[in-house]
Amino acid sequence: MSAAPIEIRWLSAVFDFPADDFGDEVTFWRAIAGSTVSPPRGDRRQFASLEPFTGDPHLRVQRVETGVGGVHLDIHVDDVDDAATVAESLGARRTGQTPDGVEMQSPAGFTFSMVPWNGEHERSRPIRWPGDTISIIDQICVDVPSRRFDEECTFFTRLTGWELESASRPEFRALHHPESMPIRILLQRMTSGSVGAHVDLASTHPADEVSRHEDWGAEVVSQHGTWTVMADPTGRPYCITARNPRTGRLPDAG
Known part of the structure; x- marks a missing residue:
């Protein structure tokens, strides 16, 4: 029996920035998105959201200590572990656990995370x-x-x-x-x-x-x-x- 699709509540695109580039990169993407930056969060203050002037944020930034960074997808769900289990049954694998959720890779190796849904529902306007x-x-x-x-x-x-x-x-x-x-x-x-x-x-x-x-x-x-x-x-x-x-x-x- 195949796994049922997960119920996706919200999606966010996440910019992963190396520590040395974090400040300048956040400044650039904040300007391009026409947004402000939320207070930092996380155990190392490594996460923040780009806050739009209308609606709920769908862009996030993350400071990474190793690697060159990149872009990944956050999938917001009601039950992180259940959603991660479904993804595993379809060929994904867990790669880590963070205070924000479960880090995963798709069958081809694309990085995404299952994260808790916090009520986001209003799309921001252009x-x-x-x-x-x-x-x-x-x-x-x-x-x-x-x-x-x-x-x-x-x-x-x-x-x-x-x-x-x-x-x-x-x-x-x-x-x-x-x-x-x-x-x-x-x-x-x-x-x-x-x-x-x-x-x-x-x-x-x-x-x-x-x-x-x-x-x-x-x-x-x-x-x-x-x-x-x-x-x-x-x-x-x-x-x-x-x-x-x-x-x-x-x-x-x-």
Whole structure:
């Protein structure tokens, strides 16, 4: 008998910053998100949330003592241990326990955590910038080597109970999430490398958004029609897309 999907209450994208970069990186991403920073929490004061001006936070930051950092997903649930057990039955593994929950890896090695739901329910509204650009960080893209892509898609579909849908290009698959979720999950088939993740922004005026990010120290890496690959001041990749900040869809996708 297959495991039932878990009941997901909320999703957060988490930026993991090495200790040496933590202060500057938080400053950059706080500015890009148009947010404030919560008081630190955790046994080493290593966690904080990027607090939006409206709604509940869906972006978090974490100081890590080892490694180069990255981006991972927090899945907010009623019962952390039960949800972790379901994920294990679908091929994930536990990698650690923190005061905030259970750290895990997907079958392909993508890092995510099961964390307690604390009543978050109101999605934040996109930020309006000078020049009338509207944007929001609203998507985490899991970059998966091609040999593990189908397995990873199956894992997330069974874990969440959300159906896969086609995206703008054949190498992408998106999970059709409930409208209440503040973060979209996109899976990208990669021809090389190991599993990883990055965040995507939706913007009404991507060129203006790129310029604003460059003013904060980011650089353009490459352009691909409806999205631009950027690197933050420490080289962390992310994308600025032409998706509608309110619906998450490309302009011609309805």
